[in-house]
Amino acid sequence: xxxxxxxxxxxxxxxxxxxxxxxxxxxxxxxxxxxxxxxxxxxxxxxxxxxxxxxxxxxxxxxxxxxxxxxxxxxxxxxxxxxxxxxxxxxxxxxxxxxxxxxxxxxxxxxxxxxxxxxxxxxxxxxxxxxxxxxxxxxxxxxxxxxxxxxxxxxxxxxxxxxxxxxxxxxxxxxxxxxxxxxxxxxxxxxxxxxxxxxxxxxxxxxxxxxxxxxxxxxxxxxxxxxxxxxxxxxxxxxxxx
Numbered sequence: 001x002x003x004x005x006x007x008x009x010x011x012x013x014x015x016x017x018x019x020x021x022x023x024x025x026x027x028x029x030x031x032x033x034x035x036x037x038x039x040x041x042x043x044x045x046x047x048x049x050x051x052x053x054x055x056x057x058x059x060x061x062x063x064x065x066x067x068x069x070x071x072x073x074x075x076x077x078x079x080x081x082x083x084x085x086x087x088x089x090x091x092x093x094x095x096x097x098x099x100x101x102x103x104x105x106x107x108x109x110x111x112x113x114x115x116x117x118x119x120x121x122x123x124x125x126x127x128x129x130x131x132x133x134x135x136x137x138x139x140x141x142x143x144x145x146x147x148x149x150x151x152x153x154x155x156x157x158x159x160x161x162x163x164x165x166x167x168x169x170x171x172x173x174x175x176x177x178x179x180x181x182x183x184x185x186x187x188x189x190x191x192x193x194x195x196x197x198x199x200x201x202x203x204x205x206x207x208x209x210x211x212x213x214x215x216x217x218x219x220x221x222x223x224x225x226x227x228x229x230x231x232x233x234x235x236x237x238x239x240x241x242x
Contacts, residue, residue: 169215
């Protein structure tokens, strides 16, 4: 087969060269996966958070469903890549949240077609509420994530790297206390969707849920550590939290 013909020696060599252009290390691969999971669930929490549901007689935002995954990935990133990586992911998430805010606002301004199964009022009612949630989250999310990273590091230093459950749960319960009250005040209190008493009740309920979830996700954190440690076996050594 002539040189340069697709499938010939030069074509095969070019394909191999293209494949060789991207060869991430195992640490890079894990970080990419964790970052993707983190960002996906953070954005999902923003978009669906306007829906309130009842659970056992209590009211909470359905946005609490995707957030436990954010807790788990935050702790894993902090454990293996350090607080600087958490800060960078947090800033990236804030940027994407603001971008989502702009896109949702633009989409609300575009009139629906007469054959659209979703009319303008319905679309604005659902995603317009998300705009308030996004506004609250930019503040609450950034503050809570940075506090989470700091508490996690101090707890790990105080326990000399032992008691994973303590730093995982401790960092989450402290950071989510701030996140929950701030986001609910901005998302539901400022626009007048709920009264001050209802905002406090909603925040207490949501925080109680997050506290329980922080305990229930401990097996996932330990499982995540085991999977990452196993995947890193044989890879080039790098310090945790580096």
